[in-house]
Amino acid sequence: MDIVVPVKMVPDLVEELEVNAEGTDLDRSVMKLRINEFDEHAVEEALGLKGRHGARVTVLAVDTGDVDETLFTCLAKGADRAVKITGDFQNGVSSHTMAAVLAKVIAGMPHDLILAGVQAADDRDGQVGVLLGATMGLPHVSVVTGVEPAGDKAVSVRQEYAGGLVAELEVDLPAVLGIQAARQAPRYAPVSKVRQIMKTAKLEAIAAPAVDAGAGSTVRRLAKPEVAGRAEFIEGSPEEVAERLYAILTERGLVK
Amino acid sequence: MLNDVAVVLEHMEGVLAEVSFEMLAKGRELARASGGRLVAVLPGHGVRNLVDELGAADVVTLVEHEALAHYTPEAYVRALAAALTALEPRAALVASSSMGLDQAGALSVRLGWPLCAYCRDAHLDGDGLSAVSQIYGGKLLAEAVVQGAHAICAMLPGAAQAAEGRAPGTPAVEMISPPDLVALPVRFKRLIRPEAGDVDITRESVLVSVGRGIQSQDNIPLLEELAHALGGALSASRPIVDQGWLPKTRQVGKSGLSVKPKLYVAVGISGAPEHIEGMRGAELILAINTDPGAPIFDVAHYGVVSDLFDVLPLLTEKIKSRA
Ligand SMILES: Cc1cc2nc3c(=O)[nH]c(=O)nc-3n(C[C@H](O)[C@H](O)[C@H](O)COP(=O)(O)OP(=O)(O)OC[C@H]3O[C@@H](n4cnc5c(N)ncnc54)[C@H](O)[C@@H]3O)c2cc1C
Ligand SMILES: Nc1ncnc2c1ncn2[C@@H]1O[C@H](COP(=O)(O)O)[C@@H](O)[C@H]1O
Numbered sequence: 227m228d229i230v231v232p233v234k235m236v237p238d239l240v241e242e243l244e245v246n247a248e249g250t251d252l253d254r255s256v257m258k259l260r261i262n263e264f265d266e267h268a269v270e271e272a273l274g275l276k277g278r279h280g281a282r283v284t285v286l287a288v289d290t291g292d293v294d295e296t297l298f299t300c301l302a303k304g305a306d307r308a309v310k311i312t313g314d315f316q317n318g319v320s321s322h323t324m325a326a327v328l329a330k331v332i333a334g335m336p337h338d339l340i341l342a343g344v345q346a347a348d349d350r351d352g353q354v355g356v357l358l359g360a361t362m363g364l365p366h367v368s369v370v371t372g373v374e375p376a377g378d379k380a381v382s383v384r385q386e387y388a389g390g391l392v393a394e395l396e397v398d399l400p401a402v403l404g405i406q407a408a409r410q411a412p413r414y415a416p417v418s419k420v421r422q423i424m425k426t427a428k429l430e431a432i433a434a435p436a437v438d439a440g441a442g443s444t445v446r447r448l449a450k451p452e453v454a455g456r457a458e459f460i461e462g463s464p465e466e467v468a469e470r471l472y473a474i475l476t477e478r479g480l481v482k
Numbered sequence: 483m484l485n486d487v488a489v490v491l492e493h494m495e496g497v498l499a500e501v502s503f504e505m506l507a508k509g510r511e512l513a514r515a516s517g518g519r520l521v522a523v524l525p526g527h528g529v530r531n532l533v534d535e536l537g538a539a540d541v542v543t544l545v546e547h548e549a550l551a552h553y554t555p556e557a558y559v560r561a562l563a564a565a566l567t568a569l570e571p572r573a574a575l576v577a578s579s580s581m582g583l584d585q586a587g588a589l590s591v592r593l594g595w596p597l598c599a600y601c602r603d604a605h606l607d608g609d610g611l612s613a614v615s616q617i618y619g620g621k622l623l624a625e626a627v628v629q630g631a632h633a634i635c636a637m638l639p640g641a642a643q644a645a646e647g648r649a650p651g652t653p654a655v656e657m658i659s660p661p662d663l664v665a666l667p668v669r670f671k672r673l674i675r676p677e678a679g680d681v682d683i684t685r686e687s688v689l690v691s692v693g694r695g696i697q698s699q700d701n702i703p704l705l706e707e708l709a710h711a712l713g714g715a716l717s718a719s720r721p722i723v724d725q726g727w728l729p730k731t732r733q734v735g736k737s738g739l740s741v742k743p744k745l746y747v748a749v750g751i752s753g754a755p756e757h758i759e760g761m762r763g764a765e766l767i768l769a770i771n772t773d774p775g776a777p778i779f780d781v782a783h784y785g786v787v788s789d790l791f792d793v794l795p796l797l798t799e800k801i802k803s804r805a
Contacts, residue, residue, distance in 0.1 A: 239619045239752065240773060267724070322590075322597075345583070350615045350624050352597040352636070356587030365556050365667035366588065369580040369737065382671070386737045387494060387580045390676030390730060395554060398667035404583065406737065407724040442596025442633070443626040446612070451623050451777075457769060457785030467786055468796035471768065472804075474784060478766060480688065480712065480745050481801050 227281040227375070227399075228336040229272045232328050232354070233300065235259040235292055236346050250445045251318060259292045261299075264343030270408035271373055272341050273304045279375055282306050284335065288327055290315045294429060295420070302415035302423045309335075313434030320441035321349045325357035330435040333362065337400055339381065344368050344404035351441035359402035367397055368404030484631060485518030488571035489539070490525075490562060491532075492581055494553070495673075498532055501639045505575040506538040506647030508604065508637060513540075515606040516572050522653070523569070525561045527551035530655070537651030543569060544655050549663035552670035555584035561660035563592045568658055571632065573604065573611055578636040580737070586636040595632040600755065604635045619754045620777035639736075639759050679731025681715045687744045688714025691734055691761070692722055695750015695771060695790060699727040705749060708794055711801040717741065719751045735760035749790050753778025770794065 237243060237252065238260045244253040272283045284307040285300040287293040297308040311331055319327075332340060342355030345368075359366025369386050376382040376396050383403060385393050397403070460470045475481045489509040492499040506522065513520040522539035524532060527550045533542050545561045562585060566574055576586040578600055590597035598604070598613035602623065605612050611628040613635050683689060690709040692702065702716070709716045716732060723733045734741055736756035746764035751757060753769070753776055761767070762781050769782035770790050779785040786793060 237618065239621065242775060243618055243621055245622070263721075321599075325591075347618045349599055350617055350626065352587040352590055352599045353583060356584060357591055360559075360588040360591035366584065367555055367668060368583040384674070385580060388499070388736060389740075390733070390738060391494065392674040392676075393553065394671040394674060396669045396671055401667070407720075411725045441626075442630060443598060443613070443628040445624050445626050447625040448622055449625075450621065450775075451616070451780065453780040455780075455783075457767075457779040457782040459779075459785045459787065461787075464788065464792040464796055467788060467793050468800055471784070471786070471793075471797050472800045474768075475712070475745070475801075478745075480766070481804065482713075 227275070227279065227338045228284070229275060229281050229339045229341060230284045230286055230332055230335065230337045231265070231268050231272050231341045232286045233265040233269065233296060234262045234287065234343065234346055234354070235290055235296065236262045236348060239347060245448050250448055252448070254316065254318065261296045262343045262346045264345065264405060266412040267408040268341040268343050268405040269300055269303065269305065270410060270412040271405050273413065274409060275373060276304065284309060286328070286331065287311065288315060288324055288434065289313070290319065297429050298424045298427065299415050299420050301427050302419045303413055307430065309430045309432055311432050311434050320439070321352045321354045321357055322439040322441055323437060324354045325361050326437035326439040327434050328354065328358050329361040330437065331432055339399060340402040341405050342402060344370070344406045350445070351443065353404060355402055355404040362402070364400055364402050365397050366402045366404070367395060369406045370403045371407045372409050373403060484570060484572060485516040486521050486569060486571040487513040487516060487518060488521045488523050488566060488569050488574040490523045490574060490576045490585065492577045492579060493526065493529065493532060496529070498535060499577065499579070500644050501577040501579060501637065503644035503647035504639065504642040505577065505637050506536070507644065508642040509575055510538060510647070512573055512604060512606050518572060521569055521571065523562065523565050525550050525558055525565070533655055534652050535648070536653055537649035538647045539653050542653050542655045543658055545658050545660055547660050547663050549666060553581055554666065554668045554670050555588065556666050556668040557663050559585055559588040559592070560663060563589055564660045565658050566593060572606065573632070574634045575604070576634055576636050578638045582636055586634050590634050593632070595634050596628050596630055597634045597636065598626060598628060599636045601635045601637045602641050616755055619752060620758070620780070621775060638755055640762060676731060679729055681731070683715060683717045683732055683734065684739055684741055686715045688712045689717045689741060689743045689745070690714060690747045690749060691717040691719065691751060692749050693719040693751030694721045699725070702727060704795065708747070708798045711798050712745065714743070714745070719757050748778050748782065749794065751778055752776045753781065
């Protein structure tokens with residue numbers, strides 16, 4: 227089975243996000259990027275399937291910046307092939323455009339199963355995995371937490387809904403799945419192994435094909451939310467804060 | 483018709499999701515602005531009885547087919563694409579939920595209509611359609627102007643008041659029979675219900691909820707001690723459950739449980755929209771986080787910007803020494 231995992235770099239949300247001078251996009255010059263957390267799960271699910279059933283795993287990234295180390299890390303974890311799609315993407319791209327680019331590239335490589343991350347924090351015009359499935363004319367399921375082969379030409383997947391309800395669905399291959407969580411916590415690649423792979427392995431590069439797809443909308447304003455009821459902050463030394471919290475809980479009868 | 487507003491209803495096991503009523507409320511506002519009808523689109527099999535709950539809509543488009551008896555993305559998307567093609571609404575509201583994730587994107591590609599994801603709000607006025615998307619884990623809002631005659635908005639749960647979308651009356655029903663729901667590449671097998679856990683977090687009046695900020699499974703006992711001192715239980719954000727540190731029955735949020743305790747202590751939880759969806763109704767919310775910009779502080783009543791390890795053990799001690 228050939229599994230393709232598109233991975234994406236996203237701003238690290240633990241860092242402060244700076245908006246550009248026009249107030250329409252992030253200031254991308256100061257951003258620290260990391261792999262989308264759901265993609266780590268998609269990679270893990272692919273490598274898990276490879277371990278249990280045998281598969282060839284290709285990791286693919288449209289180069290929106292800083293992807294090399296992420297791709298090498300995937301190789302160090304056990305991916306067979308790492309491909310970087312190069313082009314002018316530094317200023318951000320819409321999900322529709324991203325899906326169109328990925329669709330063309332993936333169409334040109336063997337693909338039985340495409341495991342995308344379920345979503346990323348910045349996809350204002352939709353989730354690339356879903357758009358990719360529809361663009362390629364392939365079946366798609368999002369919010370998936372477990373994938374197992376069901377015969378040669380299908381997989382059995384679990385889709386999660388609210389309230390902890392889960393459906394088991396059978397999906398014909400080739401298919402695109404939006405992975406929410408792998409059945410195991412994502413494996414870890416030791417830095418030494420990544421370093422070594424960086425010396426011995428090479429990333430393949432493919433120039434992005436031309437596509438014609440925008441988001442169909444334009445950002446007028448990007449800003450921090452103005453919230454009416456922001457928390458009342460409790461300040462002071464840890465001792466003072468604990469004292470105040472204790473007082474609040476006691477006043478409300480929550481500590482008896 | 484070109485100024486109608488369509489709301490794609492979501493239901494599971496014969497029950498309409500809360501977000502469906504929220505979308506009807508928002509849809510009514512949009513329809514008022516566009517001067518069109520509010521059309522509720524109801525795909526399913528044997529769901530006609532739900533029409534009695536849809537008094538808020540002007541008309542219900544029922545897409546009835548046995549292949550829609552259980553939710554599967556492909557069948558629902560085909561059915562909805564047929565319905566929306568026939569309706570040609572100015573805007574179609576879809577839930578930002580597991581099902582909505584499947585549907586909104588696929589419909590956007592199939593119909594060639596722009597999509598705004600994670601919508602907190604949508605407006606129709608002289609300038610056309612605009613939508614406010616909540617992105618970057620709730621840290622930023624993007625207000626966008628949407629081009630074209632049609633658009634799809636994936637509405638976040640909690641974006642409107644469900645009560646305003648509930649109205650008495652049974653609207654007229656128009657039937658649409660979906661085409662080609664045969665040889666479907668996605669097939670429903672079974673529904674798996676959550677296992678009952680040792681603790682039912684939906685019934686606890688105090689929850690100490692742990693997130694990735696606790697850093698290691700070894701720190702769980704520290705928070706468990708606080709939960710016990712408060713006479714409550716531990717709950718968690720999704721990553722804690724995905725790591726296997728706590729069972730799935732303890733997960734609060736979109737793909738977990740919704741809770742409404744008297745006290746919810748959010749410890750090292752950033753407050754992603756998917757988490758907030760499950761706990762915003764708690765009576766008193768305390769949040770502790772090292773990041774002053776964490777969105778959890780937007781729903782918390784009291785916030786502490788600090789390392790959880792500095793403050794919480796002291797609090798636990800205080801409560802215990804009192805008891
Ligand atoms: C379809 C879908 C469904 C989902 N369903 C759910 C769901 O049901 N429930 C859910 O929770 N999530 C859900 N998620 C995931 C959600 O998007 C977030 O990824 C998740 O809620 C983040 O969890 P977190 O806040 O624990 O982790 P993070 O976002 O990583 O936040 C950790 C926080 O800890 C703080 N921190 C770090 N160290 C310390 C310290 N020493 N002291 C204090 N604070 C510290 C950091 O500042 C940070 O804010 C879902 C996602 C998708 C796509
Ligand atoms: N630049 C990219 N390169 C490769 N894959 C991507 C890219 N953008 C999005 N994807 C894939 O689509 C998934 C969903 O991303 P998003 O639509 O941005 O939420 C990601 O988790 C990736 O699997």
